[in-house]
Amino acid sequence: MRRIVTLLTDFGLSDPFVGMMKGVILGINPHAVLVDLCHGSKAYEPSEAAFALITAYRFFPQGTIHVAVIDPGVGGPRRPLLVTCDGHLFIGPDNGLLAPLAEKAESSGVRAITATRYFLHPVSVTFHGRDIFAPVAAHLSLGVEPAELGEPIDDYVRLTLPRAAPFGTSGIKGEILHIDRFGNLVTNVTRVDLKHLAAGDLPAEFLVHVAGLEVPIVAYYGQVAPGVPGAVIGSADCLEIFVNQGDASRLLGVGRGAEVVVGRKDGEESRL
Known part of the structure; x- marks a missing residue:
């Protein structure tokens, strides 16, 4: 077979x-x-x-x-x-x-x-x-x-992957779940989370706050210059923070579990 x-x-x-x-x-x-x-x-x-x-x-x-x-x-x-x-x-x-x-x-x-x-x-x-x-x-x-192979059980070890949550009046807080071999920081903020947050607004109206920086949300990697950080919805349908032709994890000095906040450019989250 x-x-x-x-x-x-x-x-x-x-x-x-x-x-x-x-x-x-x-x-x-x-x-x-x-x-x-x-x-x-x-x-x-x-x-x-x-x-x-x-x-x-x-x-x-x-x-x-x-x-x-x-x-x-x-x-x-x-x-x-x-x-x-x-x-x-x-x-x-x-x-x-x-x-x-x-x-x-x-x-x-x-x-x-x-x-x-x-x-x-x-x-x-x-x-x-x-x-x-x-x-x-x-x-x-x-x-x-x-x-x-065996009997059904319900006392298996639980492990709940963290989920993004509302933050402030118009933001969402998440964290980095995975770092790929390119150094991209994959978060638990999903495409659906962003759609609910934006409510029809363009993603460009929002910023990602990570490691003390404000990172723009773009449509693809090449929308920012080489060596510049950005954020994009990646292949896992999650927001990922990248550096065009670089390593975001190394440049930003953050790893798994680090906090990220998405908010409007003119909202309270932009003053973090």
């Missing part, structure tokens, strides 16, 4: 870990279609990977199996999970990584994986990506039903 299996890890590519996971999957289902979603996610940080996963999965066909392994608790008591959401299957550790997807799922959409017959044995205490998550994904790709 040519099921798609995506892989998202913090393993990087300088070690053979990702390749071994692929080998396990192909050893069980040689016809699986493997897609490297990302292997440069910040180590030990489930929340950043959760944002990447919930942003990316909808661009794959229904039936895709997504394996996500950012797992600082590997070898400990945390459980392996299977989440069914929007026709997709997600496999990963119970550390909050899959929680935003679990919140979207139906009541029976979250299962603790307890069927050890689908694991690779012996199971290493340091590499559940290879010995648990990869083989489970492979067996699912061959048609094993989720119900065969």
